[in-house]
Amino acid sequence: MIVVMKEGCTKAEIENVMQVLRQKGFGAHLSEGEEQTIVGVIGPKDRVRELGIENMSGVEKLVPVSNPFKLASRAFHPDDTKIKVLHHVIGGDEPTIIAGPCSVESREGLIEIAKAVKASGAQWLRGGAYKPRSSPYSFQGLGEEGLKYLADAREATGLGIVSEIMEPGLVELVASYVDVLQIGARNMQNFALLKAVGKTDKPVLLKRGFSNTIEEWLMSAEYILAEGNPNVILCERGIRTFETYTRNTLDLNAVPVVQHLSHLPVMVDPSHGVGHARYVATMARASIAAGAAGVIVEVHPKPEAAWSDGSQTLTLQAFDEMAGQLRQLHALTQSFQKTTVNV
Amino acid sequence: MIVVMKEGCTKAEIENVMQVLRQKGFGAHLSEGEEQTIVGVIGPKDRVRELGIENMSGVEKLVPVSNPFKLASRAFHPDDTKIKVLHHVIGGDEPTIIAGPCSVESREGLIEIAKAVKASGAQWLRGGAYKPRSSPYSFQGLGEEGLKYLADAREATGLGIVSEIMEPGLVELVASYVDVLQIGARNMQNFALLKAVGKTDKPVLLKRGFSNTIEEWLMSAEYILAEGNPNVILCERGIRTFETYTRNTLDLNAVPVVQHLSHLPVMVDPSHGVGHARYVATMARASIAAGAAGVIVEVHPKPEAAWSDGSQTLTLQAFDEMAGQLRQLHALTQSFQKTTVNV
Amino acid sequence: MIVVMKEGCTKAEIENVMQVLRQKGFGAHLSEGEEQTIVGVIGPKDRVRELGIENMSGVEKLVPVSNPFKLASRAFHPDDTKIKVLHHVIGGDEPTIIAGPCSVESREGLIEIAKAVKASGAQWLRGGAYKPRSSPYSFQGLGEEGLKYLADAREATGLGIVSEIMEPGLVELVASYVDVLQIGARNMQNFALLKAVGKTDKPVLLKRGFSNTIEEWLMSAEYILAEGNPNVILCERGIRTFETYTRNTLDLNAVPVVQHLSHLPVMVDPSHGVGHARYVATMARASIAAGAAGVIVEVHPKPEAAWSDGSQTLTLQAFDEMAGQLRQLHALTQSFQKTTVNV
Amino acid sequence: MIVVMKEGCTKAEIENVMQVLRQKGFGAHLSEGEEQTIVGVIGPKDRVRELGIENMSGVEKLVPVSNPFKLASRAFHPDDTKIKVLHHVIGGDEPTIIAGPCSVESREGLIEIAKAVKASGAQWLRGGAYKPRSSPYSFQGLGEEGLKYLADAREATGLGIVSEIMEPGLVELVASYVDVLQIGARNMQNFALLKAVGKTDKPVLLKRGFSNTIEEWLMSAEYILAEGNPNVILCERGIRTFETYTRNTLDLNAVPVVQHLSHLPVMVDPSHGVGHARYVATMARASIAAGAAGVIVEVHPKPEAAWSDGSQTLTLQAFDEMAGQLRQLHALTQSFQKTTVNV
Structure with a gap:
């Protein structure tokens, strides 16, 4: 200072x-x-x-002149952190692709989606059982029933399961069903929740708050790390600006900045970042080229019939095509990064 | 739509x-x-x-063309909502002035502050017992001990007590000590917490998230109202912009906009809004002229010795002078509002 | 640094x-x-x-640690700068009130407005002859004909004339008709224009760009001062944020911040700041309470028939009522400022 | 509406x-x-x-429900606009790479840079002769002398020349030396300047203002098109947000959005977008993957000795490596775009 x-x-x-x-x-x-x-x-x-x-x-x-985060800093831990969930390592040789519906809707529907995204190359399945909704009158998620369907889908496919947790009192329950705990953008500075997930042994996917700085995001990771849980995955999902053609402004600059400042893996959620299905695959490709470890996207067999977030949801066919492209881009980008002059 | x-x-x-x-x-x-x-x-x-x-x-x-809030809307409840806490009505004939330290520090210090702000005309005492801090290494508040000191200060002065609550699991405890539950900016969309305070019979001071729209803020009020608690006080506390000379950008425009859209009382927190003590009294005056029902400010006998937020904290003397000015401005502004042409 | x-x-x-x-x-x-x-x-x-x-x-x-502006800084010129135009001193004992139509429309209409706003207490008349429009298909202003009507209105009423200038090539022409040259928000960093008006002897009303920091704004004033023109009036007119209920977010925090950093007088334009007539008078009152030297507002006898900016335009009756309120608030606020403890 | x-x-x-x-x-x-x-x-x-x-x-x-731009809209002109300058077509089979120093400094230095970037595959040379500077005390550019050096560099290498123009009175002069006229971010809504360049027959590189919406940007293109100049190249260069680790927030979302709404080619300037050399190549790669027609970057043999913008300037070696990567990514991305399912 x-x-x-x-x-x-x-x-x-x-x-x-x-x-x-x-x-x-x-x-x-x-x-x-x-x-x-x-x-x-x-x-x-x-x-x-x-x-x-x-x-x-x-x-x-x-x-202020110094960064306030310690355990999350590159200086503290010079090598990249790699996190293994079931058979897949995030931050490894292939891009992490997480896909699934915005909300878990039915057991059969979810298993159908899980099989499809696995066939396209996804390693983890996403699906909301507890949904943060700006309106109290909107569908709030199936709750524990949804968690059971997610566990069934893992059983059926071998995919890892990611689902959002919204309050400290449910951490134990949710952690008993899923492989990765997701903290949503609105809870990035819910410090009681950060401490609670920091006490579990499950990896945490920590989304950036839509008006939080990168420094604050790393400080929220620090909360989790300081409780003893070393497995934090950062996820950029769009920040709030004056632009209205996109739902948010996906901030891909955050990817190289985080990689410079921290050892934690960083992913991107282009679905929430742009909010319109027609731009999702393009921004997913840009995310991989920016060096992201992977992407998380919303998919549905019939987006116009989804219970939530239909506007930003990819069809299974569009997802399949995109997934192949991401693997090619990831391979090409990784080949670059091994030789880049450090400017 | x-x-x-x-x-x-x-x-x-x-x-x-x-x-x-x-x-x-x-x-x-x-x-x-x-x-x-x-x-x-x-x-x-x-x-x-x-x-x-x-x-x-x-x-x-x-x-979208219509507003999504119902119970919070002016159309649903045309008259202003007035909320009584102990002897004081917010939204009544005199401005509501809430003052106190950022953090509760000691029993004696708190009672000293409470007596001083009461003498200056404050009706309610603020003080943080549970503190949201961006760093896990910062002071996190005295917890229940702090709540006890607050209750002691009420005993000593008759002031109403406002304190922040950060997680659903503590609602019952905090509500047993305080008169008004405060939801901080970072928790404005902590929906589990909103539902929990909506089930109590305590008034709720709901701060606007620093990057939330007015519509989202009213939707968060709607969450509380929908659970059966009609006593929500809105509090503008600054939004996040590109400006760096101020900690946040206090958005006084929100005052008349909320009054047009909703029946709920709206206050302003200039301490967090600008973040520098030298601008706090000026922005408090502007808040009252903008029609706010009152202000909430941080005070301390020695700001440079405060445990948190010292930069934006008023001395007791500066607060005393400001409080008198606010009463004069409130009286003048109220005289205008009775006659203003409705444009 | x-x-x-x-x-x-x-x-x-x-x-x-x-x-x-x-x-x-x-x-x-x-x-x-x-x-x-x-x-x-x-x-x-x-x-x-x-x-x-x-x-x-x-x-x-x-x-960076130091402010880059010199001539505009309070350190360079500790006393407030006061600027006299015709009979009125901005920064003096009464609030400066500038009013008029968005666009100059007709000679007779303009003189009617000028007489009305003078009767209500305005000292200067505003009116656009050259209009910055985001669409090339929108009305672009009457040009020199509009300037003549403005000069006629000064003749008829004795009001000072303020009008916007948009390009260096027209500075001489516009300066030959008006008393104060206005630089609009979009041209705040049109450096060629700043240099050109800096070479005239006319006071300049410099609006803040809608996404410029206060530091950049003062640097633009510095451009004018550095060319030898000491008479710069700063005018806050709203910044761009994510909020959509208001056209812009009027940043009243800028008033005390500028007064701390600079000796130049600062005014506020609530019409552009909020963009809806129903909030203009309220924000004008808040501006005066924030310590602004005055306000500039758009008025029209029939806002729904105005050629531009009708949504944010006050009727003559609403303006008259507001002007009286501003004088009362200014007197009260000035009485405070003489005694305020310097925190 | x-x-x-x-x-x-x-x-x-x-x-x-x-x-x-x-x-x-x-x-x-x-x-x-x-x-x-x-x-x-x-x-x-x-x-x-x-x-x-x-x-x-x-x-x-x-x-509002409809887009206000007409000539710039995809509906008006369904096919992509391609623009040829000397031997290179922007929007064609290879990525457009524009490189050069922030400011033109010396004839010999400029020609050395021009030869180097040509060898790396750049088609056009950039260099500022008239510089927009937030401080009147900063270096303002060499003026016409700089334009002559640029023309000499074209003579020596065959590269097309891009340089910024800041005022209508200089359009004729600048257009007599350069191949592409650049409108900088601060002048995106300098309507007099837009009209002036719209009357020339030179292609115009129109940067997005750092707080302008995509709609406003397309309306500024519309100004140029409406004057009869069909050759507008859009260039995203970062918007202003609350984030401070980057100079601006490069908004790559703008690339697919513009391509959906308009037929005009869109490029990206990662140097100004992120403001730190260490992130420039990464964001250039992401730009190409997002579908941009090309990039414009600042290079210098010794960035720490550059007269301006040293922090965001690439060395010639780093540029050379990056240019090769961009060609590979462009080829891969183009192969995708031919087959993508239209979601």
């Missing part, structure tokens, strides 16, 4: 700031220029911000 | 869309122009969006 | 960065902590960013 | 709205539901908005 002093601040004001910092146990280095005086503070970012130094006489502002 | 057809769509495509809508129980009105054909759909917005009509041949896009 | 080094950078990398900086004529102060090494750079922000230091081995990122 | 009536509006209010619309020459179709009454308006979007219908009694809001 840097303390920027006001132009024309007095020596006494500077001294006062440095004294307060040192009393609180921080290191303080003074740097005086003709126009600008700054005090470099050595200590954890958040605690300094909390001191209220900014309100002291002669202080203009505080400027 | 409106279905906008593609230019040059065929009669069969139009007929097909209308047939699907009618089969699902919606009304459908056709409107054909030279360049544009639209189908007006009569039925609840969310269910139509879920049908996946957008994927049908000949369809360009769906455009 | 601060250079943040990577964790684990070598001494040689640090030395290399400091050497490059010194060779280019910058001062460089080293500050080494256990986890973090930073180099404080003494020199103008933009030039350092241009050096490409960020690409050097061992460098993590650059962090 | 749709007029949404208030719940509980009267028959007289509805009739009144329809009458005003018809008097102004619009078609009006009534659609009455139990809760919602809407009036479909047949006529150009912008003119209806200007009528101020929204202010009429009983009206809740206006909702």
Whole structure:
């Protein structure tokens, strides 16, 4: 953290700031220029911000300079983290493809979808049993019944199961059925939930909140890691901007930025990211070219009959075609990454 | 909801869309122009969006036209909702002023603050016992001990108590100590939590998520109302934009917009909205002039020694001066509102 | 500017960065902590960013710490700048109220409006002769004919005239008719235009671009000041966010922030800021309470018959009522500002 | 355009709205539901908005349903537009690669860069002679001297020349030296400039404003097309969001959206989009996979010595490696697009 002093601040004001910092146990280095005086503070970012130094006489502002995440940082763990679920390793030689309906609807329907996406090359099946809905009058999911159908689909196909969890009180139940716990965008900073999943031994797919910075996202991963669960998969799913032709703005820049800052694998959800089926396959391809470990997409045999999110859902045929393309792009992209000059 | 057809769509495509809508129980009105054909759909917005009509041949896009909230709407309840807590009515003749420290720190310190803000005219005391923190390494609040101190401060001063609740499992406990349950910005779409507080008989102060639209905010209020709790107080606390001189962008436009759309009282939190103490009183004054029912602000005898949020915390003296100004502005603003031409 | 080094950078990398900086004529102060090494750079922000230091081995990122504006800064000119146009001083004892139609439509219509707004207390008349329109097929303004009508309206009423200028080639012409040159939001970073108006002796009303930061806005003022024209009036008119109930998000936080950073007067345009007539008077009142020097609003005898911007235009009656309220609020707010504790 | 009536509006209010619309020459179709009454308006979007219908009694809001661009729309011109400059066709079988320094610095340096990027496969050379700078104290470009160096570099290499133009008064001069006129993000809605370049016969590279919607971007293209110049190349270069790890948020979603809505070719500028050299090649690869016709990037033999934008500039070696990868990705992506199921 840097303390920027006001132009024309007095020596006494500077001294006062440095004294307060040192009393609180921080290191303080003074740097005086003709126009600008700054005090470099050595200590954890958040605690300094909390001191209220900014309100002291002669202080203009505080400027953070270091990243607040530790366990999630590349510096802490230089090698890529790879996570194995059943037979598939995320962050390995082939792209991770997760597919399934927005909501679990029926046992038979789900198994039909599971068989189809497996045939197309997906390794994991997604499906919502507990659904976050902006309206209390919308379908809220089948609950535990939906979890049972997901487990049946695993039984029938061998696919790993990913499903969303929305409250700490259900972690044990959901974890008993699924292979990967999903934290949705709206719960990215539900800290009680983060702590609860951090105490399980299930990998966690952590979606980025639609208006959260990458730093905040990594701090939410840090919450899970700090509880002892090392298996966090990050998933970019679109941020909120002023654009209205897309439901959200899928932020693919987040992929290389996360890879620079962190060792955790990062995936992309183009279905929620763009919100219209006609753009999903294109953005999935771009995601793989951006270096994502894989994608998670919504599919349905008849999107116009899906119980939720029909507008952004691919048909099984479109998914099949896309999956093949993603494998080709992934192979080509991986061949590049081995030789790229580090700029 | 409106279905906008593609230019040059065929009669069969139009007929097909209308047939699907009618089969699902919606009304459908056709409107054909030279360049544009639209189908007006009569039925609840969310269910139509879920049908996946957008994927049908000949369809360009769906455009929502109606507001999805019902119980929260002005049409449902034309008169302003007024909420009484202990001796004070929010939405009444004097501005509601809620003040207190970011975090509850000690019993004695809290009672000192409570007495001071009461003397300045505050009716309710705020203070965090459970703190949402972006870092797992930051101070997370005193928990139940903090709640006890808050109850002691009520005992000592008669002030109503507001404190934040972060998970469904703690609703019963927190509700047993406080007068008003606060839902923070990060939990605005924590639907499990919304349902849980909707089942209590305590008023709920619902902060707007920092990247949520006003429509989503009213839908979150709808979740609480739909569970049977009619006492929801909305609180604007700043949205996230590209601006960096302020911590957030306090969106005062939300005040008149909410008052047009809804009967629920709306307050403003300028402390989180701007994030720097030097701007808080100014934005509190602007909030009252914008018609807010009141403000919630962070105060501390020594902001530079506060355990959290020191940068945006007012001294007791600055708060006292501001409180008097707010009463004058509220009186003047109320005198205007009785006579304003309805444009 | 601060250079943040990577964790684990070598001494040689640090030395290399400091050497490059010194060779280019910058001062460089080293500050080494256990986890973090930073180099404080003494020199103008933009030039350092241009050096490409960020690409050097061992460098993590650059962090700016100082404001890049000089002539516009409060440090350069501690007292408020007051600007006199005809008989009225902006930044003086009464609020500046600028009103008029979006577009100049007819000579008689304009003079009728001018007389009405003068009677209500406006000091300056606004009206577009050259209109920035997102569609090439929309009405583009009457051009010089419109300027003549504006001059006629000044003749008839004594009101000062404000009108927008959109290209350097028309500065001389427009300046020969009007008292204040307006730069619209879309042209806030039209640097050729800024330089051109900076060479005139007319005050300039500089609107904030709808996605520009306050820092960029002050830098655009700096362009005008640097050419020798000291009379810049800043005008907040709404920024672009994800919210759709309002046309833009009027950012009233900008008022106190600008007053802290700069000596230039700051006004607010609530008409463009919210975009719906029903919210304009409320936000104008909030603007004055936020400390704005005044407001600029669109009025028309029959908004539903206006040639442009009808949705956000006040009737003459609504304007008259609002103008009286603004004077009362301004008087009350000014009485506060004389005594406020400087937090 | 749709007029949404208030719940509980009267028959007289509805009739009144329809009458005003018809008097102004619009078609009006009534659609009455139990809760919602809407009036479909047949006529150009912008003119209806200007009528101020929204202010009429009983009206809740206006909702636009049709796209306002005509000449730029896919409906108007179903086939992709291909643009030939010297020997290279943009939108053809190979990706368009434009490279060069941010600013033109010296004749020899520029020719050295031109030769290098040509050898790597670039078809056009970029270089700024007139630079838009947020600070008046930053280097503003070499002006006409820079244009001469660009022409010399074309002479030496056969590369096409792209350079930015910032004001209408310089269009003739710049067009006499370059092959493609670039409109920068800050000038996307400089309508006088758009009209001026629309009157030339040079292709125009139109960057998206950093807070403009795709609809506004296409409307700016419409300005150029409406003046008679059919050769507009769209270029996405990042939008402004709350994220700070990247300079902007490169919005690759814009690529398939533009291709759906328009026939104009669309390129991407990853250098400005992310702002840090370490992410540029990755995002260039993702751009091609998203279907972009090509990319424009900043290169320099020694980025740390560049006069501007050093942080986001690639070395010649990194560029060379990237260019080869882009050709491979383009070939693979094109093979997909021929067979993709139209979802």
